[in-house]
Amino acid sequence: MEELKKSITDIAKKLKAVAIKLYQMKESEGYSDFAELIGEMSQLVSTIYVVKSQSNELMFHETEFLQKLTLAVKALEDRDTIMLADILYYELKPQLLDLRNYLEMTN
């Protein structure tokens, strides 16, 4: 579980860093960092699936998370830089932080 918490914190930090780059219109850097992050987030969601299958108490709406991720990918395809930054910073990051807080409280 500690590893999961660490991984969530790490990805949340990266989401913030990418969002800031995008808000600063450092687009090529931001887009390429985000592309890398997609892989890490997919990996995280898979891990969460596994943890959830073992314990149904884990509060995480992975469908909602994946929907947001899909919106983010669409923003990337549309080159809607600010929208992408908004989704990363105000949607994906808070959801991960909620999960981390939940894990903090329950473990």
Place this chain on the structure above:
Amino acid sequence: MSYFTKNKEIIQNRNIKLDALFDDEIPLDDKIYSAVAKDGTPIMIIEHNNSIYRMNSLYNPIQETKFWVSQYDFSKENMVISLFGLGNGQFVRSIIDEMKEDAHLIIVEPSKEIFLSAIHEYDMSDILLRKNVFITVMGVNDEFWSYLLNATIKWENVYNQIVCTHPYYSRLFQNELRIFNERISRNYESVSIDRNTEAHFGPKYVKAMIDCLHSYPKINSMIDCKNIVPSDIPGIIIAAGPSLDKNIEELRSAKGKAVLFATDRALPALLERCIIPDFVVTVDPDKPDACFADEKSRTIPLICTAHSKLGVISNHESRIFLISCYDYINNLANKLGSSIPYIDTGASVATTAFSICLYLGLKNIIFVGQDLAFKGSVTHAGGEEEKVYLDDEIYVEGIDGKIVKTRFDWERFRLWYEDRIKYLPEDVKVIDATEGGALIHGTKVMTLHDVVERYCNQQFDVAKEIENIPYLCTNEKLSIIKDYVSCGLNECNSLVEIARNINNLCKSTLTKIKRKQINFKKFETDHKKIKKTNESLQKLTIFQLIDLSVFKTTVEKHKEVNTKLKNEVDVYHQIFTIYQEIYDQMLQLVSDMKENFEKQLDILNKLS
């Protein structure tokens, strides 16, 4: 009161030259509209080429701008921040929050429609009221932008600039952004050239400015000519390129149907043929005497800066109209109840004449003798071959599509024209009737004969209009000039004392250093004393004259100070040596200035 009324009122009161936008009712673009972010902050949305651009965050636009602005360092002194794109002002506010009091923010908005939408839809009063924030709109007040760049970016702060772009503007306005960046980088070049020019010509400028003080009673500001010429009367700029010989005679038929602006260098060729221009334009303090050798040159209305060639103003017998002066001269004009307009000189007399035509509001501007290229080895009219060291051979497209050879300075002028022409209102035509030389993109190439036939078909008597302009200084105001000169004289007397004291202080410190009597505390106190004296000099009326005269030394010494020294003693040795040299030079300068002020006062006393 609507946002528009409130914003418009501030714009009109601030005189930031955007009034033209309110002359005609420009309809609002329905592709630019406002929405509200999740936190309630208004945001701007632009539809462009089937895409929707949300110019601000949909969640928290203020936080977004804080992230955006954090990439810039605002800690330097006297910064100039150039922002491409106003948007709805959110990003501007984030800069304002970060910039220091002494900084200037110049916003260049490429779209009239976005600007109008911004002032209709949002309360921009906090931005518009900021004294150190300026908004320019491309195609509306470009001259104001040039003015701002010139006025705020000097050699001292040329490296303290931030150039930034509002999010998405680089996609929406690619061409305009290229032009914005080009102009900013050209300004860098120009500032460094101006720095060298000022360093070189500073003492000459000062002599010329003081020398023109007794001529003030016969001087006017160019502002007095502002509305004398109808906009459909063409302005013909006569430069001294080699092709002038080809069509100079044609100018006779244009006389009285256009305003003829002769550059100083073209004047001898015109006068030799008894073609009298309506104005002569001169700006260079080092123009060859031959330009004004013909006595007739003194009888033609003159447009110049107060720091043009020494003696040109005082020897002139006809009307004189001042442009682009240093503040020392501007302040006197203000005291006389007028002001001298800043005209972008573009570093040559012909480019100055071009800016004058724009300032006068002329819609048809015609170039003659503006080759900006060699004709064989000939550089100027009359077969003159000016010998200039050429770093590199530069070739450009000629008016006939063939390649012509040019020089670095001419190429700079050509690019300057092209840059200006791009942003002229659509009803302003620039016609190149040189009939030779380099192609200036954006001009229409015609023969002078065709130009005269097509555009010069209305009689207009410039001389008569000029005659009716009242002089800037009446007899009653003569005392204002005399007081100004007396003030300069008194300040010179005090300066002698100050300069001697600082000189002695430097000498004594340098002697102590030589004798190894090191006392850092005392050195620092004395250094602070000199710095305080330097600051107090800035309050003098004649400070600008002193600054210009010792500029060269200061520039050279600045370079020395920047070099790394081994220890603290060496640093103090250098500081006091530099100050000693500066104040030595100042003593000599003040003595010359004093003599000149006395001469001016003497002449003015005789006048009254």
